[in-house]
Amino acid sequence: MKTALITGVTGQDGSYLCEFLLGKGYDVHGTIRRSSTDYRERISHLEGQPNFHLHYADMGDSMSLIQVLNKVKPDEVYNLAAQSHVQVSFDSPEFTADVDATGVLRILEAIRQTGLANRCRLYQASTSELYGKVVEVPQNENTPFYPYSPYAVAKLYGYWIVKEYREAYNMFCCNGILFNHESERRGETFVTRKITLAAARIAQGKQEKLLLGNLSSLRDWGYAKDYVECMWLMLQHDRPEDFVIATGVQHSVRDFCHLAFKEAGIDLEFVGEGLDEKGLDKASGKVLVEVSPDFYRPTDVVNLWGDPTKAKAVLGWNPTKTSFEELVRIMVRHDMKKVAADDAADQVRKMNLVEYLEKGIVK
Ligand code: NAP
Ligand code: GDD
Secondary structure (H helix, E strand, O other), X not given: OOEEEEEOOOOHHHHHHHHHHHHOOOEEEEXXXXXXXXXXOOOOOOOOOOOEEEEEOOOOOHHHHHHHHHHHOOOEEEEOOOXXXXXXXXXXXXXXXXXXHXXXXXXXXXXXXXXXXOOOEEXXXXXXXXXXXXXXXXXXXXXXXXXXXXXXXXXXXHHHHHHHHHHHHOOOEEEEEEOOEEOOOOOOOOHHHHHHHHHHHHHOOOOOOEEEOOOOOEEOOEEHHHHHHHHHHHHHOXXXXXXXXXXXXXXXXXXXXXXXXXXXXXXXXXXXXXXXXXXXXXXXXXXXXXXOHXXXXXXXXXXXXXXXXXXXXXHOOOOOXXXXXXXXXXXXXXXXXXXXXXXXXXXXXXXXXXXXXXXXXXX
């Protein structure tokens, strides 16, 4: 039985990778951070399984990383932990650099210092954000980088330190240059999930309108469940290499919006330009989508489009297992149910509150 350690196991990708590796018969260990609220929603269904274990560790704390590596002695490490929100990296640039750049160095050194350098393989969650202010389209493994946010600059260090340790110490470590991948478990402030949740709420009369930033931004969006397979394939390959993981298909934020609302039963029509652009409900003429400068970034990456030729040829990976249309459908159908269920739960909470007020339990 192989043993894997996943940093960032509570995240979108961590939770899918965990399920994937458990399915392959791995003993799976994940790192978690202490929090005052419940943050294990994505992995709660796995807790209690005999081959699934959790350990406290933080990418900002070398001692915790050395401790967990010593205890687990993994065959494979998947370094997914990161401050992963690009817009937030403008507000917390130093924290982002510490976790997303120096954190990668810490885990590589922890592998070396625990004597695992010769037997443990490492996957690093690199990103299409490295291409930033793109110099060519589509982007492949040889496209020059032009990082365009504090997040991307931090991830660029992570990318290069992984290459450095591969060459300096002959370690088996790879960068997966993953383009955007989404799912029904995507964090609610990333644009796709913000749209699918809003479409569901608006369709059910729970929200008036949706405020977005740059509607013309282009992304190569895939399904997270398909992408975690590729992380594993990279570590099963006979030599450590870096790979672009993408679908090879590009859409705008506006396209995503259009399709998501259609799936929720609303036909949108976009009129106007820039900050004045609006998405109207074709049937009623009501404005449902507006542009707000609050969601514009100081520098924005607007033209990501990946070329997955190498991953297809070398790893035998299928980039179009789940189409863009299917991805949007999965997310909207999930959120339509979630919004309806949340509402029922809210009503129970309100009824409890009324009862508590009457009994004087809540003042
Ligand atoms: P996510 O949902 O935001 O999950 C991030 C994970 O990192 C969470 O488990 C989080 O833990 C953990 N984390 C954050 N700071 C940490 C710290 N200081 N110490 C330990 N753990 C920490 O991100 P994701 O979408 O799954 O992405 C996974 C990785 O792939 C990230 O490195 C991201 O930058 C990269 N990536 C993502 C995409 C994409 O489209 N999703 C594309 C390219 C690359 P908490 O739950 O405790 O916050
Ligand atoms: N989040 C957000 N919210 N983005 C918006 C909004 C909005 O209201 N309106 C427009 N956008 C635009 C952003 O300006 C950006 O150009 C695009 O939608 C995608 O934004 P996000 O969904 O936040 O993702 P991202 O591309 O910045 O970053 C994600 O993908 C990267 C890979 O390319 C994250 O998962 C990163 O961790 C990952 O590395």
